[in-house]
Amino acid sequence: MNAPFRDAHVGFGAIHRRVIFFGLVALFVLQTGMTWTLSTDVDDPDAHFSTAAYRGRALYQAFNCTACHQLYGLGGYMGPDLTNVTSDPDKGRAFAKGLILHGTTRMPALGLTDTQADDIVAYLEAVAATGTYPVRSLDLTPWGTYTQMTHAQE
Amino acid sequence: MHRSEGLAARGFLVFALGALVCGALFGVIGSWQHVIPGVVDAVPFVKSRPLHVSLVVAWIFMAAIGGIYHYLPQIAGVPLHAPRLVWVHLVLFMLTGLAVITSYFMGRFGGREYWEFPPVLGIPIVIGWLLLLYNFFATVRGRQGPWPAYLWMWATGLVFFLFTYLEAHLWLIQRTGDNAVRDLTVQWKAYGALTGSWNMLVYGTSMVVMERISGNARPARSRAAFLLYALGFTNLLFGWAHHIYPVPSATWLRMLAYGISMTEWIVLARIIHQWRATMDAAHSGPRSMSHRFLFASEVWVLLNLALALLISIPAINLFTHGTHITVAHAMGSTIGINTTILFASVCFIANGHATRTMRIGFALFNGALALFWLSLIGAGAVKGWYTVMTDLPFQTIMQQLRPFLIGFAVSGFGVFAGLMVLTGLALRRLNAREEKVVVSPERSKGSAEVRISPVSLDEGPM
Numbered sequence: 223m224n225a226p227f228r229d230a231h232v233g234f235g236a237i238h239r240r241v242i243f244f245g246l247v248a249l250f251v252l253q254t255g256m257t258w259t260l261s262t263d264v265d266d267p268d269a270h271f272s273t274a275a276y277r278g279r280a281l282y283q284a285f286n287c288t289a290c291h292q293l294y295g296l297g298g299y300m301g302p303d304l305t306n307v308t309s310d311p312d313k314g315r316a317f318a319k320g321l322i323l324h325g326t327t328r329m330p331a332l333g334l335t336d337t338q339a340d341d342i343v344a345y346l347e348a349v350a351a352t353g354t355y356p357v358r359s360l361d362l363t364p365w366g367t368y369t370q371m372t373h374a375q376e
Numbered sequence: 377m378h379r380s381e382g383l384a385a386r387g388f389l390v391f392a393l394g395a396l397v398c399g400a401l402f403g404v405i406g407s408w409q410h411v412i413p414g415v416v417d418a419v420p421f422v423k424s425r426p427l428h429v430s431l432v433v434a435w436i437f438m439a440a441i442g443g444i445y446h447y448l449p450q451i452a453g454v455p456l457h458a459p460r461l462v463w464v465h466l467v468l469f470m471l472t473g474l475a476v477i478t479s480y481f482m483g484r485f486g487g488r489e490y491w492e493f494p495p496v497l498g499i500p501i502v503i504g505w506l507l508l509l510y511n512f513f514a515t516v517r518g519r520q521g522p523w524p525a526y527l528w529m530w531a532t533g534l535v536f537f538l539f540t541y542l543e544a545h546l547w548l549i550q551r552t553g554d555n556a557v558r559d560l561t562v563q564w565k566a567y568g569a570l571t572g573s574w575n576m577l578v579y580g581t582s583m584v585v586m587e588r589i590s591g592n593a594r595p596a597r598s599r600a601a602f603l604l605y606a607l608g609f610t611n612l613l614f615g616w617a618h619h620i621y622p623v624p625s626a627t628w629l630r631m632l633a634y635g636i637s638m639t640e641w642i643v644l645a646r647i648i649h650q651w652r653a654t655m656d657a658a659h660s661g662p663r664s665m666s667h668r669f670l671f672a673s674e675v676w677v678l679l680n681l682a683l684a685l686l687i688s689i690p691a692i693n694l695f696t697h698g699t700h701i702t703v704a705h706a707m708g709s710t711i712g713i714n715t716t717i718l719f720a721s722v723c724f725i726a727n728g729h730a731t732r733t734m735r736i737g738f739a740l741f742n743g744a745l746a747l748f749w750l751s752l753i754g755a756g757a758v759k760g761w762y763t764v765m766t767d768l769p770f771q772t773i774m775q776q777l778r779p780f781l782i783g784f785a786v787s788g789f790g791v792f793a794g795l796m797v798l799t800g801l802a803l804r805r806l807n808a809r810e811e812k813v814v815v816s817p818e819r820s821k822g823s824a825e826v827r828i829s830p831v832s833l834d835e836g837p838m
């Protein structure tokens with residue numbers, strides 16, 4: 223039974239494999255560098271994290287808001303997406319702060335202080351300045367993409 | 377293989393199974409919290425979700441690692457380079473796991489999705505991983521000849537996990553001038569490769585188990601195996617941006633991901649093309665539990681790959697992103713594929729022949745999982761449709777999903793019960809070590825692995 227456990231020599235040699243492997247890794251390194259630096263075209267100054275927004279981001283993580291909420295559709299599914307909650311004309315800053323402080327029947331009040339709520343709102347405002355989610359239109363292309371994917375929306 | 381390192385490898389498997397049981401329990405709690413808000417007050421959703429996700433991810437990693445420590449000496453033909461480090465790794469992992477669970481229960485978070493615990497606890501995880509990397513490469517160095525595909529997969533998974541884990545923590549040092557888009561993009565770049573890495577570990581394990589069961593070394597050295605590996609690797613490296621199509625990051629990143637993701641149709645076509653042979657193989661000859669699990673994993677690969685390909689098309693993703701279809705994809709793959717393959721491996725190591733109870737557990741697990749998966753897809757389809765096509769408020773949309781969420785929570789009980797039966801039996805077999813090499817005539821009828829028992833593989837020059 224040991225006999226079959228020999229390395230079968232198949233047309234595709236170990237050298238080729240290594241060339242392809244390291245070629246892919248090199249491209250990956252390039253892509254990584256570009257992602258870290260160039261991955262965003264967002265130029266709205268409001269989108270840049272202020273000191274308060276950085277604190278807000280840390281609080282968003284410390285209170286684990288992501289267990290129930292999404293940003294751009296990424297996160298847990300119990301609560302609504304928060305990408306544009308502060309810029310939504312029907313909701314806005316004060317509404318968001320009120321919910322964060324007091325919760326609802328479905329969202330627990332997590333015991334944040336007033337300043338902590340302000341910091342989180344600053345973070346959410348910086349998020350809202352980067353774009354719109356969800357995309358609510360059906361401008362599909364024959365390539366399986368949609369127009370808003372490649373053109374910033376207003 | 378040395379007895380002691382074998383024991384440590386089994387230690388990983390035992391704790392992995394423990395993590396699975398606890399993790400699945402928190403999943404059940406979480407699913408009912410969607411249906412009955414506030415139920416199980418002691419562990420609110422803000423805690424049950426991270427407990428669930430971190431524990432089940434720990435199951436996948438620990439079961440894969442236990443398998444690597446177990447099979448590696450047999451594959452390399454030499455003992456593990458540093459058997460004691462396996463113990464160090466195990467103890468380090470267990471203590472960290474305990475600290476993570478404690479911090480969740482105390483409501484101390486601070487990390488991000490998947491790793492929501494305070495980031496300092498990542499340090500022992502990285503140290504443990506470095507020990508594994510060292511042991512892996514120092515051991516395979518002793519092996520002669522070109523590597524079979526599964527060694528490439530393991531090596532890739534091991535190295536890239538470390539990289540992505542570190543990358544997922546870059547936010548710790550990025551403290552100025554950033555914006556949410558780059559933040560999310562870098563984060564999901566790391567996560568895309570993260571799941572790719574654990575898939576490498578798991579698929580590598582699947583190939584090893586298959587080789588061990590069949591006694592046929594060819595497939596893992598074939599051209600097809602390397603092509604599949606290359607495709608998987610390319611997707612790991614460049615396919616991650618399909619998770620963030622709606623995020624307004626640089627367009628080329630997302631278009632690249634779209635193009636790369638579509639190469640997986642090749643894999644799907646190949647699976648369908650070979651389906652006849654897969655079915656024939658499944659229906660012929662004696663079948664052990666490992667066989668059954670591997671066959672089930674192929675069915676789940678087919679279903680989940682088809683789903684993954686569809687939701688990687690941006691026009692479809694528009695409707696499915698941020699809905700329960702993503703959860704169906706996540707759990708369909710982690711349960712249906714990863715967990716099933718890892719059970720095949722655990723059963724192989726534990727020499728698990730198919731008892732009646734095990735077969736019932738297996739059927740329950742797969743049947744319930746099918747309903748679970750379909751409920752999530754139904755919930756996601758409804759949510760996606762209403763979200764994109766209407767302006768209805770969130771709670772109104774969630775009301776429409778309710779029947780599906782109830783179906784999800786009810787079938788979750790079934791998945792949990794099936795997992796309990798399988799885990800209980802696997803733990804029993806893992807503990808009954810002495811029996812492992814005893815080959816009784818009636819057992820060999822039900823179990824193909826007896827033909828190439830682990831003992832003879834231990835001795836064979838590879």
Ligand code: HEM
Nearest residue numbers: 298299300400403404406407432702703706710788791792
């Ligand atoms: C026993 C039955 C299970 C139930 C009832 C269950 C339930 C859940 C629930 C409620 C969520 C959170 C979804 C949300 O955010 O709203 C979740 C997420 C998740 N579960 Fe499970 N689960 C089960 C088993 C498992 C197993 C065995 C695994 C993997 C081995 C797993 C992997 C995951 C993953 C990776 C996520 C994250 C999904 C995402 O964020 O997209 N689950 N599960």
